Each structure stands twice: as C-alpha cells, then as structure tokens.
Amino acid sequence: MHSGDQALPGSKSTILWRVAAIATMGSLAFGYDTGVISGALPFMTLEPSQGGLGLTPFTEGAVASSLIFGGAVGAFASGHLADRYGRLFVLKVLALLFAFGAIGSALAPNFLAMILIRFALGIAVGGASSIVPVFIAELAGPRHRGRLVCQSELMIVSGQCLAYVSSALLAHLFENPAIWRYMLAIALIPAALLYMGVNFVPTSPRWLVAKGRVDEARKVLLGLRDSARETDDEIKEIVEQCSYEKTHTSLMSKLNEPWLVKLLLVGIGLGFMIQATGVNAFMYYTPIILKSTGMGTNAALIATIGNGVISVIACLIGMWAINRMGRRPMLLLGLSVVVLTQVFLGGVLNFMPGSLVQSYLALSGILVFLFFMQMCIGPVYWVLMSEIFPTHSRGVMNGIAVGLFWVFNAIVAFAFPIALSYFGGMTFFLFAVVNVFSIIFCLRCVPETKGLSLEEIERLMERRFGRKEQQPGGVAGKASTGTTW
Numbered sequence: 057m058h059s060g061d062q063a064l065p066g067s068k069s070t071i072l073w074r075v076a077a078i079a080t081m082g083s084l085a086f087g088y089d090t091g092v093i094s095g096a097l098p099f100m101t102l103e104p105s106q107g108g109l110g111l112t113p114f115t116e117g118a119v120a121s122s123l124i125f126g127g128a129v130g131a132f133a134s135g136h137l138a139d140r141y142g143r144l145f146v147l148k149v150l151a152l153l154f155a156f157g158a159i160g161s162a163l164a165p166n167f168l169a170m171i172l173i174r175f176a177l178g179i180a181v182g183g184a185s186s187i188v189p190v191f192i193a194e195l196a197g198p199r200h201r202g203r204l205v206c207q208s209e210l211m212i213v214s215g216q217c218l219a220y221v222s223s224a225l226l227a228h229l230f231e232n233p234a235i236w237r238y239m240l241a242i243a244l245i246p247a248a249l250l251y252m253g254v255n256f257v258p259t260s261p262r263w264l265v266a267k268g269r270v271d272e273a274r275k276v277l278l279g280l281r282d283s284a285r286e287t288d289d290e291i292k293e294i295v296e297q298c299s300y301e302k303t304h305t306s307l308m309s310k311l312n313e314p315w316l317v318k319l320l321l322v323g324i325g326l327g328f329m330i331q332a333t334g335v336n337a338f339m340y341y342t343p344i345i346l347k348s349t350g351m352g353t354n355a356a357l358i359a360t361i362g363n364g365v366i367s368v369i370a371c372l373i374g375m376w377a378i379n380r381m382g383r384r385p386m387l388l389l390g391l392s393v394v395v396l397t398q399v400f401l402g403g404v405l406n407f408m409p410g411s412l413v414q415s416y417l418a419l420s421g422i423l424v425f426l427f428f429m430q431m432c433i434g435p436v437y438w439v440l441m442s443e444i445f446p447t448h449s450r451g452v453m454n455g456i457a458v459g460l461f462w463v464f465n466a467i468v469a470f471a472f473p474i475a476l477s478y479f480g481g482m483t484f485f486l487f488a489v490v491n492v493f494s495i496i497f498c499l500r501c502v503p504e505t506k507g508l509s510l511e512e513i514e515r516l517m518e519r520r521f522g523r524k525e526q527q528p529g530g531v532a533g534k535a536s537t538g539t540t541w
Contacts, residue, residue, distance in 0.1 A: 087215020095223020126178020135455020217364030315522025327461030390432025405481025
C-alpha cells in the first residue's frame, strides 16, 4: 500500500479506487437490504403453514419501517464511535452486524423476531451511510474525492437494483413460498466482502493526526498521493487544523460555536431536502402508484426493476459530471427537473382517465424523476456530507445529520401512502411546492466545494457562517476565489 514516491499518478489513483471499492461494500449491503424487502414482503404475508410469517398490512409496514428507524440509530451512534475508535474499527463492527442481520432475518421464526433483527440490520445500514462517505473523503485528495464518494451512492443504487433483479429471478425460478428467506440471506455476501476487505484498507490519515499519530498518517498519505511534497503539504495542513481544533473534545464543545450549529443545520437541511423530493416514496411504492392507474401487478413489478436500472445509469453519469459541473449546479439542475416531473405526475394522475396511456405516462414521469434525482441530487448529497463538517467533529456532526436523514426517510415512507389515499395525484403537487423551497435553500445556504481540500472547505465554512479572521495555515487562493454562494 505504501509504495514509493516514484509511482506513477495513475497507480495512486488505482489504489484509491480499490480502497473505495472495498469500503463501499458497506454501501452495497445498505442498498441491497433496503431494496430486497419489496420482493420479500409478498411471500412474508403468507400464513406460517405456507412458508410465510402471516403478516397483516400493519405488521407488513412495521417490518418495512423497522430497518429505517434502525438506520437513524446507527447513523447517530456510528459518528461518535468513528471519531473515538476510528473509521476502520466501526466498519468491521458494521460488517459483523450486516452478517448477523442477513442470517437472522433469513431464519426469523416469527414477526417479532423479524422486527428486532431488521432493526439491528438498520443500525448497520445507517452506520454505513454515515461512515463510508466520510472515510473515503478523508483518504481521497480534492481531485478524486467527488467521484470516489459518488462511488458510495453508485453501490447503494446497485445494491437496490441487485435486490430487485434477484428477487424477481428467485421468485420466477423457484416455486417455493419460503424463497423470501434466500432473498434475505444473499445480503451475507457483501457483509463478508466488507469484513475481509477492511483488512487491506489504510486508516484515515486525518483520524491518525487527530490521535497524535502523525508519522503513521504520513506513511498512509505517501501511498495515496503523487509525491512526497504533496504528502508533506497535506500533513502540515492537517496538523495545523487539528492543533487549532484541539480544544474541542466533547459534543458540547464541538457545537459551542454558532457557526458550527449553522453548519449542522445546513447538513440537516440537505437531508430534509433529499427526502422531500419523495425519492424513497418512488422506490418503495412505485408498484402502488402504477397499479392505481390500472397497470397489472406483474407489469408494475417489472417497472420497479426499471427504477433500479435507471438509478444505476444515472449515478454513473453523475460520477462523471460532479467534478466538471460542481456541486451546486448539479443540485439546482436536479431539483428543477424534480419539480417539473412532480407537476407532470400530478397532472397525469389527476386529470387523465385510467388507461394504458396514463400508466405509461406516469411510468415515464417516474423514470425521468429518478434519472435526475440519482444523477444530480443523490450523489451530491453524500459528497457534501463527507466534506462540509470540520475534522474534529466530522463523525459526530455527520452522524447527527445523516441520522435525521433517516428520520425524514421514515416520515416520508409512512406518510406517502396515507397522503396518496387521501389526496391522490395532488400529493405530487405538494411535493413540487416543497421542492421549490428546497431550491431557495440551496441558493442561499449550500456551498460549492469543488476542487478544495477538506481543510480549505473547513476554513471556507467558518468564514461563511462564523468569524471572519484568517485561520491557521492561511487561506488558499482557490478557497477564497473559487467558491460561489
């Protein structure tokens, strides 16, 4: 891992991509575990004598949402643990929890056991959503960070797509009502890959410096940067920033300055923004939306696979675009198209009679929505969550923000079918109005972090939200001139 300074830049890039591929096994497990439930639930509603768990509509919703609430707990807790014990240690624990959840849910004898195991699995999912992007961002340089963190989002949507496809294939190939247990057990594969892979991944250099292990941090960076000079400059910058932050040791001290609270509110606002698009309403309830137009059940399930495929393609394009367009332009483009597609869907569902044409128009609106959502908004959210918080409290603040992201997810997942039953297509007009305010929020509050180091971003955040004086190490020219608010 710690190759010499003579290594070609391309080889260092290859190492970074390999590190990201290993770390994002947690994101793959995250995506699979959130997506597989849509294929497993129809079988779990069968009576126990037929191989199911005898779920009712209420207990069905409880099984689906238990993972989401566990996700909130996992995100909150993992941030503090990662700051204290290190990102790698927490990833190993999460891998074990993923494995326990996969085996336990596959063997669950009844509804109560399934709820408890899915909640524990949700802790792993939430922890991965908080830790993986931060870990990758702390290893990657500014040139690679955007695309590498986007790889986490790519693995999430790939995991969801894999869940949709594997569930459909297993249900089609095997006439076995207990096939849902095998669907859930497949999640053991990414869990095992994550546990084995983290043994070949370096520790975060920023965490090492925060713990006073500067020589170890330099060795790590020598294996990831193009030259010793680049490594020394970055180590100096990290050390200066950590020295400046050394008085922040407790949660209260980390948030005792107004600019930190404002920055945390921006992170929380971004989580609300992404859930207020209704993306998870589409991911969870697309079959229900399409069946309301008269589309058959089988056709609706096939369309759900289309959601996963479109999401993967869009995320790949987003990875290519994020270092070219920047964060803010991608967010604003994505939100603008989201508003238009939600108005379109509201019009189709409210003002068109039920017909095949209505079904396909609704499906086209959903797919366009998901394409721009997963290309422009989803990847940028995870990149910003990995970048905008200061080193001394990145784990804690990221954990709080992503934890509330999961709370917002649960609220939307719970409220959407109720709103759809009461208001029908008008629900999408409501989403459109909320997302107009999201555009205003992005224009006023969201930073452009393209091309900046994590330390430059930190100084930029403090100048924007707090004191105006220069911070340790000076202010790089690109930090002061290359950012638009």
